[in-house]
Amino acid sequence: AQTVTQSQPEMSVQEAETVTLSCTYDTSESDxxxxxxxxxxxxxxxxxxxQEAYKQQNATENRFSVNFQKAAxxxxxxxxxxxxxxAAMYFCxxxxxxxxxxxxxxxxxxxxxxx
Amino acid sequence: KAGVTQTPRYLIKTRGxxxxxxxxxxxxxxxxxxxxxxxxxxxxxxxxxxxETQRNKGNFPGRFSGRQFSNSxxxxxxxxxxxxxxxxxxxxSRVAGGYEQYFGPGTRLTVT
Numbered sequence: 001a002q003t004v005t006q007s008q009p010e011m012s013v014q015e016a017e018t019v020t021l022s023c024t025y026d027t028s029e030s031d032x033x034x035x036x037x038x039x040x041x042x043x044x045x046x047x048x049x050x051q052e053a054y055k056q057q058n059a060t061e062n063r064f065s066v067n068f069q070k071a072a073x074x075x076x077x078x079x080x081x082x083x084x085x086x087a088a089m090y091f092c093x094x095x096x097x098x099x100x101x102x103x104x105x106x107x108x109x110x111x112x113x114x115x
Numbered sequence: 116k117a118g119v120t121q122t123p124r125y126l127i128k129t130r131g132x133x134x135x136x137x138x139x140x141x142x143x144x145x146x147x148x149x150x151x152x153x154x155x156x157x158x159x160x161x162x163x164x165x166x167e168t169q170r171n172k173g174n175f176p177g178r179f180s181g182r183q184f185s186n187s188x189x190x191x192x193x194x195x196x197x198x199x200x201x202x203x204x205x206x207x208s209r210v211a212g213g214y215e216q217y218f219g220p221g222t223r224l225t226v227t
Contacts, residue, residue: 033214043203045218052214091158100171101148101209101216105158 002027004094006106013082014114020067021077021109023092033095034068035103036077040088048090051075079111087113116142119208119219127225133194136222140187140208146170147189148216149181152203161204164189165211193224201226 003026013019025034036048051059051068059066063083067076079086092106120139128134140147148171149161160173164183183189187208193200203223207216 035215037218042220043223044220045205045207047215047217050214100165101146101163101207102160102171102173103148103150103158103207103216104160107157 002029002032002094002096002104004092004104004106006090006092006109008109009107010110010112012112012114013079015082015084017082018078018080019082019111021079021090021092021111023075023077023106025073025075025092025094025106027073027094027096029096029098031097033097034066034075035093035095036064036066036075037091037093037105038086038088039091039108045091049077082113084113084115087111119206119217121204121206121219121222123222124220125223125225127227128196129227130196130198132196133192134196134224136191136193136204136206136224138189138191138206138208138219140189140206141210141217144208144210144217145187146209146211146216147183147187148207148209149189149191150205150207151175152205152221153199153201158205161191196226198226200224 034051038046063080093103146165148163163171181191203221205221207218209216
């Protein structure tokens with residue numbers, strides 16, 4: 001079974017600065033998808049960014065980018081120019097290509113953005 | 116396009132009762148998945164329905180069941196409620212072959 005680990009329960013960053021959230025996963029599969037979701041206090045889960053394992057190029061979405069290290073099974077999220085609205089719980093998630101929509105989530109990292 | 120909707124948003128039930136939660140996916144999305152979120156266990160997959168068939172099931176007791184209708188709307192039922200069933204229940208939908216799941220706002224269930 002796949003597992004996802006986020007070793008940082010809490011992180012904080014100053015507004016306009018950069019922060020990196022860590023995620024490691026364990027799988028025996030070679031093809032899969034990885035995601036970062038954001039959950040603000042409203043509890044609505046919002047997709048931030050996704051990465052297909054077969055792609056070597058790291059995904060980027062505006063101020064959000066990932067560092068995908070397949071051999072190390074690492075998938076970190078970098079938030080540049082942090083904004084107050086980035087404050088939320090961030091979840092790393094894994095989806096196999098053979099298990100439909102089933103997502104395996106990490107424990108989450110609570111990000112605080114200080115003005 | 117309207118997002119995923121879940122009803123009701125909040126629910127209070129008594130131990131031993133049963134409850135039904137509803138999820139309407141984004142139009143055109145045929146896959147609906149359910150997740151339970153608790154402070155202790157985090158986010159856990161309950162089950163997935165696709166074209167009215169359960170395609171995948173998580174490690175939950177048989178008290179948790181679901182179904183999907185021909186219009187892709189899904190319901191989740193929990194029978195004989197226990198205090199530990201208190202949680203945020205999230206539903207997500209995905210278009211067939213799509214990478215991404217879109218989540219609803221959740222139903223907060225409190226069991227007393």
